[in-house]
Amino acid sequence: MMMFLCNSMVSDKNDIENLIDTMIKSGDEFVDNLKTVLPNSLSESMVMFHESHVENLKKIKEFLNP
Numbered sequence: 001m002m003m004f005l006c007n008s009m010v011s012d013k014n015d016i017e018n019l020i021d022t023m024i025k026s027g028d029e030f031v032d033n034l035k036t037v038l039p040n041s042l043s044e045s046m047v048m049f050h051e052s053h054v055e056n057l058k059k060i061k062e063f064l065n066p
Contacts, residue, residue, distance in 0.1 A: 016060075017061055017064060020057045020058075020060060020061050023057060024057055024058075027050050027054065028050070030050075031043075031046050031047055031050045035047070
């Protein structure tokens, strides 16, 4: 039973890490697309907003891998 729990926890951790990586990559692509249609002032705000979220996601990922 304990082995199952450990394997399940590792699997969940991997799923979360994969989700974070996907969120960062998708966000990068989304912001790149927005930069082509938004005025510079708005696109700069979106870039800063996205960078803030990326930093928070990286902190969560670091927390999972002490």
